[in-house]
Amino acid sequence: MSLLEIENITLRFGGLVAVDNVSLTVNEGEVFALVGPNGAGKSTIFNLISRFYDPAEGRIRFDGNDLLARTADQVPSFGIARTFQNIELFEQATVLQNLLVGRHRHRKTGMLSNIIFSPKAYSEELRHRAAVEEVIEFLNLQPYRDKYIGGLPYGVRKVVELGRALASEPKLLLLDEPASGLSVEETQDMAFWIEDIQTQMGVSVMMVEHDMGLVSAVSNRVMALSDGKELATGTAAEVQSHPAVIEAYLGTSEISKTGTSRT
Amino acid sequence: MDFLQLIISGLANGCVYGLIALGFVLIYKATEAVNFAQGDFMMLGAFVCIGFTNHEYMGLDFWVAVPLSILVMGVFGYLFNWGILRHMFGQSQTSIVILTIAMGFIIRFFAGFFWSHEPTSLETPFAGQDIRSGGLVLGIDEVMIVVVTAILTLLFYLFFSRSRIGLAMQAASQNQLAAYYMGIPVKRIHSLVWGLSGMVAAVAGILFASKGAIDPSTGLLGIKAFAAAAIGGFGSLPGALLGGLIIGLVEPLASRYGPPGVSQIAPYAILLLILIFRPGGIFSQTQRKKV
Amino acid sequence: MRFVFKTSYDADIQLFKHRAQAVWYGLLLLLVLATPLYFAAIGDAYLLGEITGVLILAIAGMGLMLLTGHTGLPSLGHATFMALGCYLNINFLGAGVPWLIAFPLSGLIAGALGTMIALPVLRLHGVYLALATLAMSMLTSDFVVMAEPWTGGIAGAAVPDINIFGVEVNRYSTPYKFYYLVLFVAILLVWFYRNLLRTPTGRSFTAVRDSEISARAMGINLTRTKAMSFFLSATAAGLAGALFGHSAGYVTNETFDLVMSITLLLMIVIGGLGFIHGAFFGAIVVGIIPVAIANGRSFLATTFDVNINVPGLESALFAFILICFILFEPMGLYGRWLKIRTYFELFPFYRKDMFKRQKSYLKTDRVQ
Ligand SMILES: Nc1ncnc2c1ncn2[C@@H]1O[C@H](COP(=O)(O)OP(=O)(O)OP(=O)(O)O)[C@@H](O)[C@H]1O
Ligand SMILES: [Mg+2]
Numbered sequence: 068m069s070l071l072e073i074e075n076i077t078l079r080f081g082g083l084v085a086v087d088n089v090s091l092t093v094n095e096g097e098v099f100a101l102v103g104p105n106g107a108g109k110s111t112i113f114n115l116i117s118r119f120y121d122p123a124e125g126r127i128r129f130d131g132n133d134l135l136a137r138t139a140d141q142v143p144s145f146g147i148a149r150t151f152q153n154i155e156l157f158e159q160a161t162v163l164q165n166l167l168v169g170r171h172r173h174r175k176t177g178m179l180s181n182i183i184f185s186p187k188a189y190s191e192e193l194r195h196r197a198a199v200e201e202v203i204e205f206l207n208l209q210p211y212r213d214k215y216i217g218g219l220p221y222g223v224r225k226v227v228e229l230g231r232a233l234a235s236e237p238k239l240l241l242l243d244e245p246a247s248g249l250s251v252e253e254t255q256d257m258a259f260w261i262e263d264i265q266t267q268m269g270v271s272v273m274m275v276e277h278d279m280g281l282v283s284a285v286s287n288r289v290m291a292l293s294d295g296k297e298l299a300t301g302t303a304a305e306v307q308s309h310p311a312v313i314e315a316y317l318g319t320s321e322i323s324k325t326g327t328s329r330t
Numbered sequence: 331m332d333f334l335q336l337i338i339s340g341l342a343n344g345c346v347y348g349l350i351a352l353g354f355v356l357i358y359k360a361t362e363a364v365n366f367a368q369g370d371f372m373m374l375g376a377f378v379c380i381g382f383t384n385h386e387y388m389g390l391d392f393w394v395a396v397p398l399s400i401l402v403m404g405v406f407g408y409l410f411n412w413g414i415l416r417h418m419f420g421q422s423q424t425s426i427v428i429l430t431i432a433m434g435f436i437i438r439f440f441a442g443f444f445w446s447h448e449p450t451s452l453e454t455p456f457a458g459q460d461i462r463s464g465g466l467v468l469g470i471d472e473v474m475i476v477v478v479t480a481i482l483t484l485l486f487y488l489f490f491s492r493s494r495i496g497l498a499m500q501a502a503s504q505n506q507l508a509a510y511y512m513g514i515p516v517k518r519i520h521s522l523v524w525g526l527s528g529m530v531a532a533v534a535g536i537l538f539a540s541k542g543a544i545d546p547s548t549g550l551l552g553i554k555a556f557a558a559a560a561i562g563g564f565g566s567l568p569g570a571l572l573g574g575l576i577i578g579l580v581e582p583l584a585s586r587y588g589p590p591g592v593s594q595i596a597p598y599a600i601l602l603l604i605l606i607f608r609p610g611g612i613f614s615q616t617q618r619k620k621v
Numbered sequence: 622m623r624f625v626f627k628t629s630y631d632a633d634i635q636l637f638k639h640r641a642q643a644v645w646y647g648l649l650l651l652l653v654l655a656t657p658l659y660f661a662a663i664g665d666a667y668l669l670g671e672i673t674g675v676l677i678l679a680i681a682g683m684g685l686m687l688l689t690g691h692t693g694l695p696s697l698g699h700a701t702f703m704a705l706g707c708y709l710n711i712n713f714l715g716a717g718v719p720w721l722i723a724f725p726l727s728g729l730i731a732g733a734l735g736t737m738i739a740l741p742v743l744r745l746h747g748v749y750l751a752l753a754t755l756a757m758s759m760l761t762s763d764f765v766v767m768a769e770p771w772t773g774g775i776a777g778a779a780v781p782d783i784n785i786f787g788v789e790v791n792r793y794s795t796p797y798k799f800y801y802l803v804l805f806v807a808i809l810l811v812w813f814y815r816n817l818l819r820t821p822t823g824r825s826f827t828a829v830r831d832s833e834i835s836a837r838a839m840g841i842n843l844t845r846t847k848a849m850s851f852f853l854s855a856t857a858a859g860l861a862g863a864l865f866g867h868s869a870g871y872v873t874n875e876t877f878d879l880v881m882s883i884t885l886l887l888m889i890v891i892g893g894l895g896f897i898h899g900a901f902f903g904a905i906v907v908g909i910i911p912v913a914i915a916n917g918r919s920f921l922a923t924t925f926d927v928n929i930n931v932p933g934l935e936s937a938l939f940a941f942i943l944i945c946f947i948l949f950e951p952m953g954l955y956g957r958w959l960k961i962r963t964y965f966e967l968f969p970f971y972r973k974d975m976f977k978r979q980k981s982y983l984k985t986d987r988v989q
Contacts, residue, residue, distance in 0.1 A: 598759040
């Protein structure tokens with residue numbers, strides 16, 4: 068069953084067509100990867116789903132809801148969580164507090180009961196902490212639990228961002244380059260986590276990634292984009308051997324980087 | 331005739347507001363910093379020139395003092411960025427806002443300390459002279475202000491569209507990161523922009539002080555210039571000048587035809603109303619952050 | 622170093638991290654409760670009045686701290702909300718409303734009015750809010766004059782005494798009662814503030830401060846959150862204004878001017894942006910500086926026969942201290958205190974970069 072359906076979506080920035088008539092579906096329980104050279108429009112598709120941008124044409128449906136009728140801050144309430152290419156964490160807060168913000172969509176108390184810390188607010192808080200503690204456990208974040216983001220190494224921040232998205236208990240997780248800038252070991256951890264998220268938590272994942280090793284390792288289906296247009300969709304192997312994809316990467320250094328460095 | 335004089339003096343005031351706003355927008359566009367001390371820069375520029383020119387101070391020739399004070403203020407702006415603001419890279423906008431406000435207090439204090447708290451005028455060669463034509467009497471000072479502002483606008487236009495530094499500044503203002511990667515020394519450009527806006531402030535101050543008396547608290551005039559910048563939408567140099575002219579005209583007209591007290595609050599009310607109803611300014615264009 | 626062993630999530634939720642912390646704050650509470658005894662013993666309550674004034678400033682400071690320190694929105698017009706609270710309180714009391722109702726109501730209405738004015742601007746970048754509140758500040762005095770029937774205009778208005786179930790409270794005739802009253806309000810607000818920070822609402826404030834983009838992606842409605850923060854902030858300022866009125870006894874159109882707004886802002890930066898403590902530390906500094914300057918002046922005058930009497934010295938000195946803080950100690954006095962404490966707790970293992978914040982080369986708030 069398809070969870071996310073994007074139909075013929077187009078977005079222009081002035082004269083530049085960043086996303087050109089792209090259609091795709093993400094099925095329940097699958098890992099769907101978007102690949103393509105820099106500037107292909109991958110992040111822009113994420114931003115369209117997040118409703119940061121309004122498409123010129125097309126439709127986006129999630130779980131039977133029309134996302135285009137919603138604003139950016141309503142999107143998470145359907146169960147969509149995301150990370151950012153350039154890590155957008157709450158720098159002056161601790162890891163724990165960051166993850167707790169991920170729980171925002173589940174809050175049930177309002178400002179007033181928060182201010183007086185009503186029993187309801189207290190029991191809700193306990194529930195949030197319990198949920199967050201599970202994420203901390205899952206991602207091995209205990210050592211950083213009470214550390215401020217500002218002082219954390221890059222790799223840990225990436226994990227925290229993943230954790231914050233997971234804390235919201237999403238149905239669909241959007242990961243924008245989860246492995247960029249990570250070491251080989253860290254990338255491996257990331258691959259395991261993505262697999263676990265898919266198989267154990269039953270969360271669908273849509274990710275943008277340049278590391279074809281990671282893409283082939285974890286994804287069920289892959290779509291290649293270039294200049295905002297779809298080139299090919301299929302398994303990782305099919306997409307990699309597709310002539311249009313090879314041509315798009317030709318001349319860029321991308322092909323060597325994205326070669327099968329890992330099996 | 332009376333009405334025309336009113337308009338001219340309003341325009342002259344407006345030019346000063348416009349120039350302050352220009353310096354403010356220049357910095358905002360290029361560096362994203364908001365200089366709440368721009369009005370105080372203007373006041374300081376005026377006092378520096380008074381210090382060079384007036385008899386009780388150094389008594390230099392007016393035409394020597396003017397370029398000298400513009401230069402001094404340029405260096406001051408450059409050093410302010412180089413010595414202080416540059417070290418605040420990565421801190422929030424709020425800190426910069428607060429820092430420049432604090433700077434305003436310090437400038438006001440030193441102006442009062444070195445020169446005086448009494449309203450002082452600049453001794454210009456053309457003080458008190460008039461141009462008469464028909465029944466119309468125009469102060470040379472007022473005409474000068476309008477002419478100088480027009481010339482300055484032209485110079486700015488040429489600077490930004492022709493000169494290498496000007497083009498680099500434009501590039502840096504449009505996309506700092508890209509400019510940085512292209513080898514444009516963004517930090518130095520920032521300092522230059524501050525220097526430039528210090529110079530503009532000096533011109534505004536000199537014009538202001540040659541028309542009337544100035545005292546350290548005149549720097550608060552900067553808030554009216556914010557209204558001017560708001561009319562122009564904060565990002566537009568011509569918009570800032572135009573906004574200045576509008577504010578300059580509204581004041582005397584409101585005091586002539588409006589109920590008492592209105593002219594005093596008009597610039598602030600305009601600022602507030604524009605922010606509330608048309609925050610993009612009159613030439614509104616909205617942009618978004620890329621993620 | 623004290624290790625906090627967490628036995629349950631409770632440890633994160635409680636007001637105090639561990640026993641010792643609770644003990645320290647308990648002692649502090651005892652100290653502030655006992656302070657009047659000392660002044661009663663020496664029979665001179667002048668200084669107690671000053672301390673009460675510092676507490677009132679701290680209340681206003683907490684309001685601004687919530688907005689600027691925790692939500693990242695600068696306001697240059699909080700004195701305006703103080704004015705609103707003050708004049709509303711005067712008018713309610715004048716109309717015979719009991720203080721216990723008039724006082725909170727003044728704060729709430731001030732908060733609501735402030736939010737209504739700020740709402741359109743809250744959709745925009747913080748700098749716009751700074752400008753709008755600045756304009757508001759400049760207009761305050763004129764509006765007070767225009768609303769003369771309610772405010773007394775330039776001539777000013779006398780502030781009625783507080784009456785709580787027949788107990789009269791006045792700054793001069795019953796300074797001790799007034800102190801306890803203000804202290805109670807301050808502690809109550811601190812408690813509210815702490816509760817806010819440990820629950821979703823407060824976290825959404827800090828989220829908006831640190832990254833608007835992420836906040837939205839986590840389901841936080843920016844405008845609503847900012848409006849909420851603004852409301853609470855302006856309410857606290859309104860309450861502080863009402864108390865300020867009681868403390869001053871008489872207010873005019875020039876009482877709540879731009880300088881007061883800016884002082885509040887400088888205060889929280891010096892105290893430490895983003896910490897409740899910062900509001901109090903800042904208020905203490907603001908309370909001390911004028912005294913210190915006056916003392917320094919008379920010292921110079923008597924010992925060296927030097928007379929420094931330059932207007933604006935106070936503000937300039939204040940501004941100078943502030944710039945030093947922004948440049949060298951962006952976390953303010955409270956940040957410095959944290960560092961010193963950590964230094965001793967970890968001795969000799971303290972590292973200099975422990976509190977170092979990573980600086981991004983271009984932290985741009987601008988859309989591009
Ligand atoms: N806010 C924006 N305004 C203008 N142009 C934009 C904006 N966001 C993206 N673009 C442009 O749209 C195109 C697609 O950008 P996008 O960020 O989606 O690329 P990408 O596929 O994610 O590339 P990368 O692998 O480098 O992240 C690029 O040419 C980019 O410059
Ligand atoms: Mg991208």
